[in-house]
Amino acid sequence: DAGITQSPRHKVTETGTPVTLRxxxxxxxxxxxxxxxxxxxxxxxxxxSYGVKDTDKGEVSDGYSVSRSKTEDFLLTLESATSSQTSxxxxxxxxxxxxxxxxxxxxxxxxxxxLTVL
Amino acid sequence: xxxxxxxxxxxxxxxxETVTLSCTYDTSESDYYLFWYKQPPSRQMILVIRQExxxxxxxxxxxxxxxxxxxxxxxxxxxxxSQLGDAAMYFCAFSSxxxxxxxxxxxxxxTVLP
Numbered sequence: 001d002a003g004i005t006q007s008p009r010h011k012v013t014e015t016g017t018p019v020t021l022r023x024x025x026x027x028x029x030x031x032x033x034x035x036x037x038x039x040x041x042x043x044x045x046x047x048x049s050y051g052v053k054d055t056d057k058g059e060v061s062d063g064y065s066v067s068r069s070k071t072e073d074f075l076l077t078l079e080s081a082t083s084s085q086t087s088x089x090x091x092x093x094x095x096x097x098x099x100x101x102x103x104x105x106x107x108x109x110x111x112x113x114x115l116t117v118l
Numbered sequence: 119x120x121x122x123x124x125x126x127x128x129x130x131x132x133x134x135e136t137v138t139l140s141c142t143y144d145t146s147e148s149d150y151y152l153f154w155y156k157q158p159p160s161r162q163m164i165l166v167i168r169q170e171x172x173x174x175x176x177x178x179x180x181x182x183x184x185x186x187x188x189x190x191x192x193x194x195x196x197x198x199x200s201q202l203g204d205a206a207m208y209f210c211a212f213s214s215x216x217x218x219x220x221x222x223x224x225x226x227x228x229t230v231l232p
Contacts, residue, residue: 031218042122042209042222043163050217058219090163094218105218106153109163 003027004110006091012116019078021113023091025071031094032074033058033107034066036087043090049074081117089113120145120212124223131200132231138185139195139226141210150214152186152193157225158206166208169193197228205230 003026013019023032031050035043035058045058047066055066063085065077078085090112094105121144131137143152154166169177169186176184181201185194197204210223 033219035220040224042211042224043220044222045219048217048219056217088161092163092220105213106151106165106168107213107218107220108165109155112161112163 004091004093004108006089006110006113008113009111010114012118013081014118015082016080019081019115019117021076021089021091021115023074023076023110025074025093027093028071029093030071031105032068033092033094034064034074034076035090035092036060036085037090037112038087046076046089078115081115083117085115086117087115089115120147120150120214120221122210122212122221122223124210124226126226127224128227128229130229130231131197133200133202135200136196136198137200137228139197139208139210139228141193141195141223143191143193143210143212145191145212145214147214150212152184153211153213153220154182154184154195155209155211155222156204156206157209158203163209167195200230202230202232204228 005024007022033048034046037043044060049055049068067075091110092107123142150171152169156164167179181198183196207225209225211220
């Protein structure tokens with residue numbers, strides 16, 4: 001158990017409204033990630049963070065912003081939700097498991113948030 | 119950019135039998151990691167097994183093992199003595215670089231028949 005929670009777990013909203021999803025971790029992991037899962041696509045990276053106030057874009061970042069003001073929380077914001085952002089959103093953290101040639105990080109996932117944009 | 123391909127959208131196996139799920143990937147990097155994740159109906163993403171690219175020995179975790187062919191860029195998952203609880207969507211994933219972000223395949227839905 002990597003101690004990751006996501007809130008809310010389910011949300012229904014209307015097109016054009018802002019939405020913020022929260023990922024909370026309890027074990028001081030440096031790296032945090034947001035992915036979305038859609039049928040036929042597996043999971044795709046939206047944004048990630050490598051420290052407080054340090055974030056970068058992933059493969060599908062358009063329409064999303066993130067913030068990380070403290071180590072334990074990573075927020076994903078849809079400034080103006082669209083129907084194409086209906087998806088399941090997963091947060092993940094990297095767990096450092098060794099110090100060999102380089103970090104053998106393994107990502108562990110939160111339970112997911114199902115977002116429906118009407 | 120990395121790509122991960124799972125060419126079997128669905129597979130089935132009889133309980134107690136062995137099944138192999140296929141995965142191929144494309145990358146120009148030499149140092150990377152490969153993973154198999156399991157997603158049951160609960161939607162939780164569960165790590166099944168991990169392979170470091172620099173290790174020649176194939177990873178094993180109880181009934182789960184991989185066949186890692188680095189030159190062929192192939193990373194298959196073998197499940198032995200299949201159990202009903204193994205029924206799930208299985209994702210192959212690739213990780214590299216300092217950011218360690220994952221690139222996923224599209225998944226293989228595994229059905230276990232009693």
